[in-house]
Amino acid sequence: MKDGIHPDYHAVTVHCACGHTFQTRSTIKGQLLRVEICSSCHPFFTGKQKLIDTAGRVERFTRKYAQAAEKVAAEKAAKK
Ligand SMILES: [Zn+2]
Numbered sequence: 001m002k003d004g005i006h007p008d009y010h011a012v013t014v015h016c017a018c019g020h021t022f023q024t025r026s027t028i029k030g031q032l033l034r035v036e037i038c039s040s041c042h043p044f045f046t047g048k049q050k051l052i053d054t055a056g057r058v059e060r061f062t063r064k065y066a067q068a069a070e071k072v073a074a075e076k077a078a079k080k
Contacts, residue, residue, distance in 0.1 A: 016041060 007027040014033045015021050018041035026033060039045045 014038070 009025055009027050010031075012024060012026045012028060012031055012033050013021055014024055014035055016038035017034075017036045018038065020038050020040040022038075024033075
């Protein structure tokens with residue numbers, strides 16, 4: 001192999017948001033790779049319909065749009 005042109009391909013630990021960890025190899029910087037979904041929690045592999053919302057993203061989404069709906073309702077009320 002030619003020197004200085006190949007990325008450092010090393011062992012890394014993949015840590016999923018569901019708590020599952022496994023070893024793989026990657027060219028990323030550092031020894032730890034954090035992912036949100038993996039084969040032990042993805043619905044395709046688990047057969048379960050529902051995604052586990054570990055990051056609270058669904059909650060944040062509903063909160064955000066609840067605020068927007070309130071604003072629209074307030075504007076409508078002000079126009080009348
Ligand atoms: Zn996972």
